[in-house]
Amino acid sequence: MTQSIKITGAHVWAGGDRGFELRDVLIINGRVAGAESSAAAAATDSAHPGPIETLDATGQWVLPGLIDAHFHAYATSMDGMENERGPLSYAAINGVRRLEATLRRGFTTVRDVAGGDIGLARAIEQGLFPSPRYHFTGPALSQTGGHGDPRAAHVDVCFSHGHMCEVVDGVDNLRLAVRNRLRTGAHAIKIMTSGGVFSLTDPIRVPQYSAEEVRAVTDEARRQRSYVAAHAYSSEAVIHSIENGVRSIEHGNLIDAATAKRMAELDVFLVPTLAAYDAMDRRGAEIGLNEISLAKNTEVLSKGQEAIQLALAAGVEVGFGSDLMGELEDDQLSGVRLQCAAVGAAETIGSLTEVNARLIGDANLGHLGAGAYGDALVLTANPLEEPAALWDLAARVAVVSAGRRVAQA
Helix, strand or coil: CCCCEEEEEEEEECCCCCCEEEEEEEEECCEEEECCCHHHHHHHHHHCCCCCEEEECCCCEEEECEEEEEECCCCCCCCHHHHHHCCHHHHHHHHHHHHHHHHHCCEEEEEECCECCHHHHHHHHCCCCCCCEEEECECEEECCCCCCCCCCCCCCCCCCECCCEEECCCHHHHHHHHHHHHHCCCCCEEEECECCCCCCCCCCCCECCCHHHHHHHHHHHHHCCCCEEEEEEEHHHHHHHHCCCCCEEEEEEECCHHHHHHHHHCCCEEECCHHHHHHHHHHCCCCCCCHHHHHHHHHHHCCHHHHHHHHHHHCCCECCCCCCCHHHHHHHHHHHHHHHHHHCHHHHHHHHHHHHHHHHCCCCCCCCCCCCECCEEEECCCCCCCHHHHCCHHHEEEEEECCEECCCC
């Protein structure tokens, strides 16, 4: 199948404050050939010996492929213990389905922060199934009784390692865990530094891990040219994380203005996950989410959009994530709608593309300039004027991944 396509006559996202520009996009062998005029693109086209598909996008709008920076391929259930102790083969097959679905929605890159492994990544690299570009952390690191420990308080069974989280205590053990993750291909390291909605025994605002433990993790990652993403909600937990070397804060719903200012000073990213709270609020009870998690979700639900606004006002780079578990994964595009409601379409497009690309650290992501990956989303309407085009599946003309059109369901 060809990895070359020419998208003609489209309004193409130029990034930043530039909005859209009218031009063709030529993708050859999976890479954008350039941001030339139609005439220059045609000349390059004629010099290319292989087949090139043409997509007439006259009167349509083209974005770079979207990036979800907080995705969970192995989140097969709303039950934490089931996620961790169910068969890995089932989790992987279910993960294939989740990845294919997110690609069809227009997300051509995901960062899996809590799960994934080298086997799933190899299958994707070898083209065994349609998938977004895949960056995984392996199981997140959690202290005993922390957000990644799925045991209820009355349960007394041994638990250390699951598919999405691993309970690891102590500086030396954490260093070894980080080294093993990076040895086996992890893009970054995920650490739990506060309580969470999904977990049963940890107050949501309380910081987790000691400063020495957090520093051990960030030091190991930094020396190996990687970084650490931290699950954290409260200002206290966020400060605890970033003062000890964490590079991206996941969620951050309960931060205040002073914390946002400190995040900006330390060049820390915020990855909000608005879709998760909204979906749990609307659908949690009907799918059997436990009462503890439902109560915690109420606390963070109304604060997520405010946290994004505080972060942007302070100069923090704000990305986009979904963080959807089990049956809720089909609410991914609701997060786009909610982020648009908080900060507008232009800012949200930047979060879905350029900002998440900088977070991941790949200059070939998040734009459609020369040399970029040939990932694109073609829309029927201008999302700056009609933001619903960003989350309405009916507005999707085509998804292009590495120069190939993605089959739509």
